[in-house]
Amino acid sequence: MTPRVRIVGTGLIGTSLGIALSRAGYAVVLSDPSPTAAALARDLGAGSLAAQGDPAPDLVVVAAPPDVAGQVVAHELTQWPTAVVTDVASVKVAVLDHVRALGGDLARYVGSHPMAGRERSGAVAARGDLFDGRAWVVVPGPESSPSAVESVRAMAAAAGGTVSTMSPTDHDAAVAAVSHVPQLASSLVAGRLRDLSDPAVALSGQGIRDVTRVAASDPQLWTQILAGNATAVRDVLAHVHTELGEVISALDSLAEGDGVGAREVLARIVAQGNAGHARIPGKHGAAPTAYAVVTVLVPDEPGELARLLHDVGDAGVNLEDLHLEHGLGQPFGLAEVSVLPAVAERLGDELVARGWRLHG
């Protein structure tokens, strides 16, 4: 039996999902408040337009903006009394609360959150492989029926996602810590650069470039996301605020007081960061991020970086990560090649033997 899926909202996520599920053999119908947007999604291969007399869907995916997701879910639950309904908003407690408040049938509602593709928007940016290999969290509420959960899991897997399951509260606490709080920290640090002189900001190295990379994100979208997860984000930020206050007191004491105990505070905060950082999963999902870095001078000419990576592969070493660091107006860059610690020394030797200059 071909599962029948109705997708409500044909932006980036909805259209990409339509393309992916159509390829996976689902029968997809598309609905959007804007007929033009729906027609564009159809033309991109995301499915057919919803029409009067369509058979009832087995599954409805609400891909509406987060601030209206709950309302649309409740409407779809009423309109299709046998269908399972899910949504793709990046926060989950608020949507469930909204559906409950509107009297939706919670046995047939299962939230979900595909962690993919927020930088661009609109159907034009849609890709059938948007979800390939990305985490897709399925988030049942306490009333969700097991069969409803299973049909959402199956859909997420068919779309290419790497599926896991969490409760709404756990999900929102997790994304607060691994996504929403890092975004705010990045924005706050970047905001401090506004008033610096040009020579001062010219001292920016790789550290601040990494820390502030996500600070380029869209304010409107992030206001919606943060507002939708206000409680969980606030709880994590409250800890950060307290610890930041301790750091400021310690620095105050060093600058103007006796400095007793201040260094312990600073060392503890940095050490706690070490411990937290070590928990982030590595490339293959299990190992911690403890790679060795081989830094190589790369002439700033077309093809040089490719030649370096070719030589790394030729040495039989698997590249785990790569960062580029740029000199200030220099005719070369630094490539930081992350590899398993056991092979770092050999890789360095092999690269030197092939004429590369190592650095630092």
Place this chain on the structure above:
Amino acid sequence: MTPRVRIVGTGLIGTSLGIALSRAGYAVVLSDPSPTAAALARDLGAGSLAAQGDPAPDLVVVAAPPDVAGQVVAHELTQWPTAVVTDVASVKVAVLDHVRALGGDLARYVGSHPMAGRERSGAVAARGDLFDGRAWVVVPGPESSPSAVESVRAMAAAAGGTVSTMSPTDHDAAVAAVSHVPQLASSLVAGRLRDLSDPAVALSGQGIRDVTRVAASDPQLWTQILAGNATAVRDVLAHVHTELGEVISALDSLAEGDGVGAREVLARIVAQGNAGHARIPGKHGAAPTAYAVVTVLVPDEPGELARLLHDVGDAGVNLEDLHLEHGLGQPFGLAEVSVLPAVAERLGDELVARGWRLHG
């Protein structure tokens, strides 16, 4: 005339500097409290050991740990009454204050700060090219003589650094904002991951990986750095603390109050981050970081990334930056290729024509 340089302290920086300056034709003598460390630096080509009856140096470079730099500078100023003395500590007001308090001849003291190589330490990690293309800030005090400043600038340039000049206060405020505060923010965000469940931390994406990358830094070293720049770091953090408090109040209001005005606060903080982020200089030192990103699916096999970069070069497109994003246990990764916006579309087309799959 060969300039005579005396380097005091033969750790990573001192030894690397000795190698670089020896290559540049300086006559380098080495001194270290540990005779073994000094001898190792000599064996690595950093210069000859200081000995009784050496001619007086023209320039002394104090490459001692930051917390003793001022004391050693004052000692060298006394011991060599005609030499210019500089140091390489990453904070500058505290060192100058210390030298002044000890009665050092401030006309002959010029601070400096080569921004290079803090991840590893010791002479064994030394490289003659450690400073190549890295910012090297020369930091005269109000009393520094013009000829003293010039000799330190010439030495920094001879070592390979990209030389600029700033006042001590401006320097310390700049590194507080572009280095010390980002480090603390990264540590605080990473510290929050300690108590997450494994499934929660498994949702970590590229954003938190970037934000927390520097959180792996050494607590002892950073305690010294932060303590040495306590005033400037505190001043920047005070702004961050205030704004973080505003964010928490806004989230509180959204979670439990009427939420009036809260979204404005969130949008403003993210927008300020946009503005600050846009000020970070791009690869060639002038343009802001406003590149377009072409995301490509890369099979996780040796040589595939090299082949991609070869194809980028072959398309005549200059790679401005590259980030790798890894799927969760998937047999491929995502390469985010940053290029000038004007060539992004053409690059995408060329890569597709060569069989690559674009993403997102």
